Amino acid sequence: MEPRRLRPFVWEIPVGWVEGMRVPGIVYGSDGLLAQAVRDRAVDQVANVATLPGIVGASYAMPDIHWGYGFPIGGVAATDVEAGGVVSPGGVGYDIGCGVRLLRSHLRWEPDVKARIAELVRALAARVPRGGGGRGLLPLGRGEVDRVLVEGAGYPLERGHGFEEDAQACEDGGRLAGAAPAHVSERARERGAPQLGSLGGGNHFLEVQVVDQIRDEQAAEVLGLFLGQVCVMLHSGSRGIGHQVCTDHLRVIERLLPETGIRVPDRQLACIPVAHEAARAYLGAMAAAANFAVANRQAMTGGVRAAFAEVLGRSARELGMEVVYDVAHNLAKLEEHDVDGRRRRLCVHRKGATRAFGPGHPALPERYRTTGQPVINPGSMGASSYVLVGDARAEQRSFASTCHGAGRSMSRTRARKVMSGPELRRRLEREGLVLSARNWKLLAEEAPYAYKDATEVVETCEGAGLSRVVARLRPAGVLKG
Amino acid sequence: MRQEAGYELLEHTADVGVRARGGTLEELFEQATLGVAEVLGAWRPGAGRTVALTVEAADLGALLVDWLNEVLYLREVRYGSLGAVTVERVAAERATGSVALTSGEPSGGTYVKAATYHGLRVERSGGGWLAEVYLDV
Numbered sequence: 001m002e003p004r005r006l007r008p009f010v011w012e013i014p015v016g017w018v019e020g021m022r023v024p025g026i027v028y029g030s031d032g033l034l035a036q037a038v039r040d041r042a043v044d045q046v047a048n049v050a051t052l053p054g055i056v057g058a059s060y061a062m063p064d065i066h067w068g069y070g071f072p073i074g075g076v077a078a079t080d081v082e083a084g085g086v087v088s089p090g091g092v093g094y095d096i097g098c099g100v101r102l103l104r105s106h107l108r109w110e111p112d113v114k115a116r117i118a119e120l121v122r123a124l125a126a127r128v129p130r131g132g133g134g135r136g137l138l139p140l141g142r143g144e145v146d147r148v149l150v151e152g153a154g155y156p157l158e159r160g161h162g163f164e165e166d167a168q169a170c171e172d173g174g175r176l177a178g179a180a181p182a183h184v185s186e187r188a189r190e191r192g193a194p195q196l197g198s199l200g201g202g203n204h205f206l207e208v209q210v211v212d213q214i215r216d217e218q219a220a221e222v223l224g225l226f227l228g229q230v231c232v233m234l235h236s237g238s239r240g241i242g243h244q245v246c247t248d249h250l251r252v253i254e255r256l257l258p259e260t261g262i263r264v265p266d267r268q269l270a271c272i273p274v275a276h277e278a279a280r281a282y283l284g285a286m287a288a289a290a291n292f293a294v295a296n297r298q299a300m301t302g303g304v305r306a307a308f309a310e311v312l313g314r315s316a317r318e319l320g321m322e323v324v325y326d327v328a329h330n331l332a333k334l335e336e337h338d339v340d341g342r343r344r345r346l347c348v349h350r351k352g353a354t355r356a357f358g359p360g361h362p363a364l365p366e367r368y369r370t371t372g373q374p375v376i377n378p379g380s381m382g383a384s385s386y387v388l389v390g391d392a393r394a395e396q397r398s399f400a401s402t403c404h405g406a407g408r409s410m411s412r413t414r415a416r417k418v419m420s421g422p423e424l425r426r427r428l429e430r431e432g433l434v435l436s437a438r439n440w441k442l443l444a445e446e447a448p449y450a451y452k453d454a455t456e457v458v459e460t461c462e463g464a465g466l467s468r469v470v471a472r473l474r475p476a477g478v479l480k481g
Numbered sequence: 482m483r484q485e486a487g488y489e490l491l492e493h494t495a496d497v498g499v500r501a502r503g504g505t506l507e508e509l510f511e512q513a514t515l516g517v518a519e520v521l522g523a524w525r526p527g528a529g530r531t532v533a534l535t536v537e538a539a540d541l542g543a544l545l546v547d548w549l550n551e552v553l554y555l556r557e558v559r560y561g562s563l564g565a566v567t568v569e570r571v572a573a574e575r576a577t578g579s580v581a582l583t584s585g586e587p588s589g590g591t592y593v594k595a596a597t598y599h600g601l602r603v604e605r606s607g608g609g610w611l612a613e614v615y616l617d618v
Contacts, residue, residue, distance in 0.1 A: 040494050067494040069599030069615050094594040094617045132521075132557070132592030190558050201592030202618055240557055243594040243617075247550050254598060255539065267542070267598035411492040412591070412618070441589060 003027065003034060003043065009464040013059075017047035018265060025050050026058040027065060028398070028464040030456060036409055037065045037072075045072040048265045052077060053273070054085025056339045056346065060398045062353050063460040064407025064452060068093075070268030073352035073408075076401040078337065081274045081345045086262070088271035089250040089282055091349030092332050096245060096286050097293030098237030099171075099328035100376040100404075102387065103304065104223075106320035107230040107312075109210040109476065116311055117434050120208060121477040123307035125436045128206055128300050129198040130481050136239075137161075137197030138299045145189045148196060149181040152291035153298040153326075156197070161302035163322070168365050170326040171355065171373075174294050178334075180284025184241065185248050188285075192241025192292060197299030201438075203446055204236045204481030205378070206304070209385060213472035219371045219389050223324055225471045232304050232321070233385055233473070235378050236481070237330070238293035245289045249282040274334075274347050283332065290331055297326055324387070325374035329354045329404035337399050348399050356402040356467045358392025375467055377458055378405050380451035381443075381480060382428045385473045386458045393465040402467035403458065406451040415450035416442075428478075437480040446480060484609020488516035491613065497591070498600065498615040502607075506541070506571035509603070509610040510548055510578070514566045517549055520616060522590020523556060529564035529583035537575050541603040544576050545612055549596035552580055562587055591618045 003011040006026075011034050013025030025046035027034055037043050042065045049071055050059035056078055065074035070090035079085025107113050113120065129136055138156055140148060148155045153167045153174030167174035199206060211229040214220045225231075238245075254270035256278055257263075264270060272279045301323070305316030312319060332349045339346070357364055357373040364373050372390035379385040383406065394400045410418075419427070421443035428435055437443050444450075461467045486508045491498030499516030503509030518524040532555055536547035548568075556563065564583035568576065594617040602613040 042494075069493075069496060069597040069617060073495060090597075090599075094597075132587065134560075134586070187554055187558075191554065202594075244554065247554075247595050250598075251543075251547065254543065267601055270598065408495045411494055412497060413490065413492050439589060442591060445591070 003038065009460050013043055013047050018044065020051040021047055023050050023055050023058050025061065027061040028460060028466065029063045030460050033063050033452065033456065033460060037061065040067040042067045042072040046075065048269060049075055049077050051265055052079060052086055052088060052269065052271055053262055054079035054083050056080050057399065060401065062401065062403040063457045064403045064405055066407045066409065068351065070266050071351040074403065075351045076349065076353045076398055078346040078348045078399045081334065081347055084273050085347055086271035087274050087279045087283060087332050087347050088269055088349065089246050089253060090268040090270065091351050092286060093330045093351055094243045094246040095237035095330055096242035097290030097328045098330045099293060099326060100378055101234045101297045101301065101326040102324040102376045103232040103301065103321050104225060104324050105230050108228045109230055113230045117208065117477050120307065120311050121434045121436050121479060123311045124206060124304060124479055127303040127307040130479065131438050132201045134198060136195045136299065137303050140193040140196050142193065145193050146181040148295045149184060149288035149291055150179050151175060152294045155295050156298040156302065161299050166298060166301065166323045169323040170294055171328060176287040176290045178284060179288040179291050181288050183281040183285040184245055184288050188241045188244035188248065191244050192239050195239040196296055197303065198239065199236050199300065199481040200239055201481045205381060206479040207233045207475045208477035209233055209473035210476050211471050212474045216468060216470045219470045222367065222371045223374055223387060223470060225387065231473055233376065233378060234297050234300055236297055236300065238289040239296060241292050242289040245285045249285060252278055253282065286332060290328060293328065294326060325376060327354055327376055337395065350401055352404050353401045354404045355400060356390030356394050357400050358390045358394060375402055377403060379454035380406050380448045381446045381478055382433055382475060383448040383454055386454060386469055387471045388458060388467040388469055391465050391467050394467065398466055402461045406454040406457055408450060409452045410450040412445040415447050416444045418449060419444050419447060433475060434477040443480065484607050486512050488512040490516060490520065493615060496615055496618050498613055501612045502609060504609040506610055507568040509612050510545060510568040510571055510576060511566050513545060513549060513612055513614060514552055517552065517593060517616065518563045520590055520618065521587045521593050523562040523587035525562040525564055525583045525585060527564040527583045529581035531579050531581045533579045535577045539574060542601040544571065545603055545614060546596045546598055546601065548576050549614065553593055553595065555580065555582065560586060593618050
């Protein structure tokens with residue numbers, strides 16, 4: 001069986017690709033991106049997701065799709081809540097609420113920042129904690145954890161870590177409704193409480209970037225972006241609290257499979273009808289962890305602004321360091337969408353995919369009603385990132401979703417074999433990047449050559465009518481998590 | 482012939498897997514734990530502080546996932562590395578043993594969020610046991 005080309009950039013994975021598919025798969029991709037997805041078996045995972053009870057439309061995959069665990073990374077699946085639709089914790093993953101935040105500034109690369117970039121990277125490294133464990137900028141006492149789990153970005157804001165208006169520039173106003181801290185275990189709290197305000201490890205990063213291409217002048221103006229402008233991008237998630245919430249609830253739901261009679265082709269796809277008590281418990285805990293994630297990015301925003309103010313000798317307000325947008329790419333959300341001409345309440349899983357509401361959507365902040373929702377699309381370390389806006393056609397094509405990044409194309413082991421960390425460091429530094437890493441040996445795992453071409457990914461999304469490209473940002477200073 | 486104990490790391494586009502082998506289920510669980518410790522950069526042989534572990538699950542695969550997630554949780558909240566691992570008994574629905582946690586955060590490895598059920602295998606092989614488990618990193 002072969003993927004069937006429906007129109008440019010749109011491929012169907014027909015029912016029958018694996019046993020038990022309830023809907024087809026739809027992969028958005030260029031010829032090259034699709035070939036990669038077939039090669040690394042991610043397309044099989046798209047087909048596996050299509051077996052989930054209550055799934056409607058199709059099992060979608062964004063152009064940055066790659067092999068994940070259970071769900072493919074880049075996967076979008078919506079299930080009809082009233083028709084026995086399920087939620088699958090694996091469809092969100094272990095880094096619940098992981099996402100990206102972009103800060104703009106009044107600063108220009110030249111003459112404001114170029115000469116100070118090394119100093120800035122050092123100041124950021126000193127101000128923003130990184131790595132697997134360890135303490136964050138705003139470690140929490142046991143009594144404070146519940147507030148973060150419910151209030152999201154509001155908690156660090158109340159403690160003075162940010163500007164009052166920051167929350168308005170976040171998906172869901174920086175606070176996902178329905179959080180139920182009672183379903184977050186003591187273990188999850190123990191892991192996460194000390195870590196609020198820390199980047200984490202893996203592919204998480206903090207970058208000083210420069211806008212080097214504007215493709216949509218009008219949207220760029222609304223988003224406050226201009227050529228030569230210095231911005232800061234933060235990629236991080238819910239740290240240990242999210243990892244433990246997924247572990248705890250997936251364990252419960254996996255064990256309920258015999259009781260519910262649901263059969264899944266991969267145990268990591270374990271799922272349960274949204275109406276079941278265990279699903280409600282998971283969704284409440286997931287929302288709580290998502291609130292921790294946005295609070296985490298908010299707390300680090302305080303550190304970023306302080307570093308800029310310290311080096312440049314002006315307050316972050318004077319530097320115009322405002323949040324453009326903050327959006328998650330690992331969530332399951334209850335949303336209303338039209339399916340077969342009828343409005344339905346769906347549980348939309350986005351695993352390595354970003355919500356992308358088009359212009360006019362009522363959930364958007366007033367400022368972005370005309371442009372569509374900003375989507376922050378990080379490139380790989382050393383490669384360009386993009387700012388996109390949602391396209392209204394995505395509502396019908398992907399339940400209002402688009403890509404989340406470049407997407408890996410090479411394993412970590414292979415990436416290290418191509419070039420050593422120190423070699424890559426020299427190459428990137430020769431290209432003018434200022435780098436900071438905790439472990440130079442592992443730098444090569446996140447090398448640009450281990451990822452797909454971000455330009456091809458965002459242009460495919462544009463060609464498929466999921467999102468539009470507004471601006472390109474090149475990295476200038478990189479702090480690897 | 483008895484299966485030789487050991488482990489190897491498996492490639493994955495975004496994550497990493499561990500293939501472990503052991504003559505007994507206890508050896509198998511120990512080797513899988515060593516594989517996870519290597520990924521983390523958290524293997525520092527030594528006495529350390531011993532913490533007893535017990536996990537319960539309906540099958541061997543879920544037992545292994547639970548065991549590894551228990552180790553990951555303990556290592557993270559104790560800010561330590563692994564000095565030793567001893568699996569005393571793996572029965573149908575229960576595994577018991579201990580890990581020694583030594584001081585000092587891991588270095589030179591990759592942070593592991595969790596052990597997953599994806600592609601999970603625990604089966605008899607060559608007179609012993611073989612397991613495959615993928616980690617979210």
